[in-house]
Amino acid sequence: xxxxxxxxxxxxxxxxxxxxxxxxxxxxxxxxxxxxxxxxxxxxxxxxxxxxxxxxxxxxxxxxxxxxxxxxxxxxxxxxxxxxxxxxxxxxxxxxxxxxxxxxxxxxxxxxxxxxxxxxxxxxxxxxxxxxxxxxxxxxxxxxxxxxxxxxxxxxxxxxxxxxxxxxxxxxxxxxxxxxxxxxxxxxxxxxxxxxxxxxxxxxxxxxxxxxxxxxxxxxxxxxxxxxxxxxxxxxxxxxxxxxxxx
Amino acid sequence: xxxxxxxxxxxxxxxxxxxxxxxxxxxxxxxxxxxxxxxxxxxxxxxxxxxxxxxxxxxxxxxxxxxxxxxxxxxxxxxxxxxxxxxxxxxxxxxxxxxxxxxxxxxxxxxxxxxxxxxxxxxxxxxxxxxxxxxxxxxxxxxxxxxxxxxxxxxxxxxxxxxxxxxxxxxxxxxxxxxxxxxxxxxxxxxxxxxxxxxxxxxxxxxxxxxxxxxxxxxxxxxxxxxxxxxxxxxxxxxxxx
Numbered sequence: 024x025x026x027x028x029x030x031x032x033x034x035x036x037x038x039x040x041x042x043x044x045x046x047x048x049x050x051x052x053x054x055x056x057x058x059x060x061x062x063x064x065x066x067x068x069x070x071x072x073x074x075x076x077x078x079x080x081x082x083x084x085x086x087x088x089x090x091x092x093x094x095x096x097x098x099x100x101x102x103x104x105x106x107x108x109x110x111x112x113x114x115x116x117x118x119x120x121x122x123x124x125x126x127x128x129x130x131x132x133x134x135x136x137x138x139x140x141x142x143x144x145x146x147x148x149x150x151x152x153x154x155x156x157x158x159x160x161x162x163x164x165x166x167x168x169x170x171x172x173x174x175x176x177x178x179x180x181x182x183x184x185x186x187x188x189x190x191x192x193x194x195x196x197x198x199x200x201x202x203x204x205x206x207x208x209x210x211x212x213x214x215x216x217x218x219x220x221x222x223x224x225x226x227x228x229x230x231x232x233x234x235x236x237x238x239x240x241x242x243x244x245x246x247x248x249x250x251x252x253x254x255x256x257x258x259x260x261x262x263x264x265x266x267x268x269x270x
Numbered sequence: 271x272x273x274x275x276x277x278x279x280x281x282x283x284x285x286x287x288x289x290x291x292x293x294x295x296x297x298x299x300x301x302x303x304x305x306x307x308x309x310x311x312x313x314x315x316x317x318x319x320x321x322x323x324x325x326x327x328x329x330x331x332x333x334x335x336x337x338x339x340x341x342x343x344x345x346x347x348x349x350x351x352x353x354x355x356x357x358x359x360x361x362x363x364x365x366x367x368x369x370x371x372x373x374x375x376x377x378x379x380x381x382x383x384x385x386x387x388x389x390x391x392x393x394x395x396x397x398x399x400x401x402x403x404x405x406x407x408x409x410x411x412x413x414x415x416x417x418x419x420x421x422x423x424x425x426x427x428x429x430x431x432x433x434x435x436x437x438x439x440x441x442x443x444x445x446x447x448x449x450x451x452x453x454x455x456x457x458x459x460x461x462x463x464x465x466x467x468x469x470x471x472x473x474x475x476x477x478x479x480x481x482x483x484x485x486x487x488x489x490x491x492x493x494x495x496x497x498x499x500x501x502x503x504x505x506x507x508x509x510x511x512x
Contacts, residue, residue: 034292039278039396042288044295046399136329140352147349153274153394176329182349185320186329204323 037153048157049150052180055159056106061092062193063103064203064225065163065175068211068218070246072165072173074103075222076193077230078240093240093253097122100135100166101242101251105192107159114160118142135166139176139184147182157181161192165242167249191225198229215245220266236260274394289397290390293419296399297346302432302466304442304459305343305403307414311452311482311494312405314343314414315459316432317467318477331355333477333498337362339372339406341479341496345432346400346419354398358382375406375413379423387421401431407483407494434466441465452482456499460507473504 034041038048063076080087092108094115095101100122104111121141125133133141142162149157157180164176177192178184188211191199202225212218219241227234236259244251254262279289303316316332333343334355342358344351361381365373382402390397397419404415416431417423428446430438441462450458456478464471481496499507 033278037278040289040292040296040399042292042295044292044297044299044399046396143349144352144356147353150349151353151389151396151398153278153396181347182352186326187324188326189324200322200324207324 038150038157039153046150046181049181052157052159056161056180056192057194057196059106059108059159060194061105062191062195062199062226062230063092063105063163064189064191064199064222065103065165065177065187066189066203066212066218066222066225067165067173067175067187068215068221069213070173071215071218071243072167072175073215073218073222073241073243074101074163074165075219075226075239075241076103076105077226078238087237091240093242095251095253096138096164097126097132097166098250099132099244100138100164101244101253102162102164103192103240103242105161105163110158111160111162114142114158114162117145118162134168134171135164135174135176136168136186138166139164139178139186143178143182143184146178146180150180150182163190163192165244166251167244167246172246173244189221189225195229199225202228215243215247216262216265219243219262223262223266234263236263276393277391278394278396279390287390287420290420293397293399294401297401297419297431298433298435300345300347300400300432302430302434302438302463303343303345303403304428304430304438304462305405305414305416305426306428306442306446306450306455306459307405307412307426308450308452308455309448310412311407311455311480312412312414313452313455313459313478313480314341314403314405315456315463315476315478316343316345317463318475327474333479334358335479335496335498336378336404336406337366337372338493338495339408339481340375340378340404341406341481341498342402342404343477343479344400344402345435347398350398350400351402354382354385354400354402357385372408374408374410375404375415376408376410376425378406379404379415379417383417383421383423385421386417386419390420403429403431405479405481406496407481412481412483430462437465438462452480456480456507457510460511464511471508473501473508476504478504478507 189203301317428442
């Protein structure tokens with residue numbers, strides 16, 4: 024059974040199966056996410072959902088206010104994109120289109136789980152059709168669902184998606200998962216502050232860094248304020264101070 | 271947009287279609303699923319493997335209802351399964367629109383298999399990396415079908431697909447008999463899955479779906495409906511196992 028077909032070698036270039044039943048292009052897309060060097064986390068608490076990511080400005084001459092990986096998709100849903108920046112912007116634009124079309128067609132806002140499923144289905148097409156490569160990004164979505172409360176979803180280049188109590192994407196995602204699994208053995212965080220704190224603590228721990236407000240990007244949805252809100256540098260500063268004073 | 275006008279699945283000198291064989295390897299990497307056709311119904315079950323305790327299990331859909339009388343489970347690549355679930359549901363509704371009835375299982379199976387075959391021949395696409403088990407009840411009684419990435423389909427009395435299919439099939443051959451009742455079939459399918467599962471088997475780590483033939487005495491009992499067992503119901507079954 025070791026006969027090589029005319030497609031020998033192409034299994035690494037386009038999304039066709041390798042002899043072991045793997046899709047190398049999809050696996051390489053995952054590597055591209057890690058290579059980008061940033062890590063993001065998402066945590067879902069009782070009444071809130073939080074996403075947090077590193078903010079690394081590669082050059083002092085760059086206008087820091089234009090560097091962002093956190094995007095609003097609808098008034099109640101937002102995401103953090105980890106991986107290749109351009110692919111990330113492509114997906115965000117598409118997500119915004121899908122959400123807008125949904126609202127136009129059905130008359131009500133798309134829910135986080137439906138948006139995640141739609142984006143995951145689009146990713147699946149790139150793993151099955153040869154004309155477009157999989158995107159090198161992982162999308163972590165948070166949103167407020169009227170009926171179900173805070174929601175946290177993640178989609179990846181394989182077309183897989185799932186809801187999470189907490190999740191991570193990027194270079195140190197495995198370490199972040201391990202950290203979060205330990206911390207969330209019992210009940211999850213109850214208050215908004217605790218949820219934000221867990222997200223920041225996870226990043227601090229796996230990146231061995233003490234963050235300043237300008238090194239982080241954080242966004243939240245809460246029961247009190249269900250609109251997707253990106254925290255300002257001052258807000259982040261206040262949170263970091265609060266955490267520091269706690270100890 | 272589809273710029274590939276040639277097929278990516280082509281014959282090797284020895285006559286094999288290697289992409290299909292590789293797709294079957296992808297199925298073999300997936301969690302085991304089993305199905306048993308009983309005298310009065312059908313059961314399908316699968317192992318729900320979650321890579322992390324952080325995943326919200328209620329968000330995962332391993333077992334899908336296609337229409338009232340047909341359910342489907344898979345082994346292999348989850349994202350590919352979602353596509354086929356959508357197609358199957360649309361097909362079932364199209365059939366209903368024409369005939370005002372749910373499709374017989376074999377008709378739905380044929381159409382699904384036809385779609386899967388197209389992806390082994392059309393330009394610029396790869397075969398689906400899933401094998402499906404469809405369970406349903408129609409005027410011929412209970413049905414259990416397997417559909418493979420090649421588009422081949424097989425009716426079974428008892429079937430297993432995925433990682434542990436060889437051992438599971440041996441296990442099923444010993445225990446199957448044609449007058450099995452649905453309750454026994456559920457019990458047997460749990461035992462079959464248990465053989466292959468590493469670690470503890472809990473009500474959250476397996477998914478079971480059943481459909482029983484209409485047994486009702488009253489008018490309202492006559493329509494068989496596919497249903498997924500709840501965690502509580504699965505827990506009951508598990509507690510009856512030594």
